[in-house]
Amino acid sequence: MKKATEKHQDLPLDWPGDEKINELTSRACGLFIWASTASRFIGHYPASRLETILGGNITATQSPLDELYETTLKSAGIWSAPDLLQDFHKVLSIILSAQRPLTISAIKQLLAVSQCEGSISIVPHLYSVLSYNLDNPTAPVQILHPSFADFLFNVNRSGHVYINKDTSHKDLAIACLKRLCTKGLKRNISNLTLAFQDWKSEDLVEDIAYACLFWVDHVLATVNSSIVLIVPYIEEFLQEHLLHWFEAMSVLEKSRETIRLLDHLLRKIPSSII
Template structure:
């Protein structure tokens, strides 16, 4: 696994070499990253899905359909189902999709949101190609303000299409987009689709009903349809969750009976209607509860009956609030880590859990188990042993070089909640962001050096450098460190000053770091990263570091395009002579 080159839109340019630009391929509903995530179980959510289809079919319907609901209510499952339905050849209305996901690089921000949508629309509507090409090539729309991107990449190109057609865009988990102002700005921009006359553009959006999103919708009254999942009648939700539980637990029973001794097999009516009904009441209205406890019961190393009994112990804690339901979702899984252990063993287990899972839930982008072990400087076997009991809350591939992902963001929210609902499993965000920052600095010191890939020729184009050569010099953990070390520093609530580890690192490795970002195709990120560092300066004791960073920023602004094309051009170190000593 590597994360070196950003995905690029290659749908454009059939008449020549074509224009390409960066996009977030993994944000699309049918991407590799999304392929195993759930769709609505057959026969569930039927009334809601029918309502969405009726809205999409109505030529006079509102531009936006906003489906909102609390964490774990099943919004993303509905989004994937809607996207799949409209992508079906029998309908073929899906023009684009973007599934935001916090903690997964550019899936967690709006940087490449509109370029990704524009690329998919150009694939869907070939007539858009020259207009998007013009916006990227002539207007330099990529990287501009959101309103400029929307106007140049989407609004103007679609307005120039002559033939009438209906196009659906699915946007999931808008609340997971970092930057409140970006979120508030995106919503009224999408509402401007009413200006497009020939193409009937529709946006299906899901999110939690958080304040920035509610404020965004405040300015588009009359241009969107709104449905809150908690408004769906409780009997309907109960019916759907019950059907899901009956199907999944029946499948678990049949699978278990397929390999268990005949004498130890589960009865054909297991777990029984009463248990299904109890579990349904524990779950309503959170589908994430039903999905998580089914994965927990199915644990390959445990007996389903024993696992189910553990879940049922929490039934008295699910009546007061949805928060208590999330407790009951995750505590049965976590309690298995300490049950039956003596105090010293328990403390060791809790420390191992926090030291491995803490970083996983705080990473800016998922890492594989092997990369995580190197980043944390923990033996791979120790990481694997810690994660083994957590397959019901984390997606843990069987291969060590594939990324570990959270099944649902609510698990992260539960662990880092400052009210410490997670109790002894609570993750101190500030502490573990600081640990990740320190490890990123150490990794970069180990790996970064001048001409890291041995290219020798300063004019060597990045496009001519073999990706395997880059990955050998900069393995995924080092790539991660280069991109996100300042993110973890910022989230650790730290400041920086003269002579501290940041100052020492930059005076030794600034150009090495810029060269590496250039090789990875992420040199443009250096400008925003440097801005973050300037904002973290200790005003009382950072005069030397401040001057150094301002000079570094000027270097990046003046030369990022050259470095992006030929990374070794960063060897023009004379531009930094006034800020620092000779380049090592």
């Protein structure tokens, strides 16, 4: 709160006063992540956001953290605006299901193959619960605390902002395969001119590298009932780009992983549907 008064000169020096500080402390219930998230949420619009938090009512079945997450998402407009809610689901599905944190640029590329690139504009609305730096394209976007993922993956806690983990992996598997098949992989992807020229993993852009490394993992994480939806993309990939994938995995120094991944894939997909 002291930082808020330093940033917003119109606030009284003793803002918000001991009584409200004590009420905030009580609502935190000893949870550091509650205090951290609340501070980020309040910081941009201190007076109104403080009243929003203190005016919220925690139900008998709702935890203080769930109430705070619900409050922050409602203030961002996600709870009531269909377009924002749709963008929220698309972007958070990638962020929560990714095997490693991705940058804004990589997320945009994966969204682009699904014709949802504009959805990335939702990120600034979520400054209270995400860690990111829009001015640094190499900085990853990730949730601040695992409790936010727990909240979103539980339909009883998050309601209509709920994100289905199985569907997220299915969608990300398809996005990875489409990215690799759409101006992603090709012969001699690193444009080598000499046989003895060194390969460098940096030769592959982040989203291509991610898709090469983890598309199988996302297929394996998909429930069996949804596998049939991915099969057409897998067939196209294996028919057109299998050797290109082998080359890319060599550039990434993961060539030994290819046989293991394909073996797991074969075990996952019933022979009757491929």
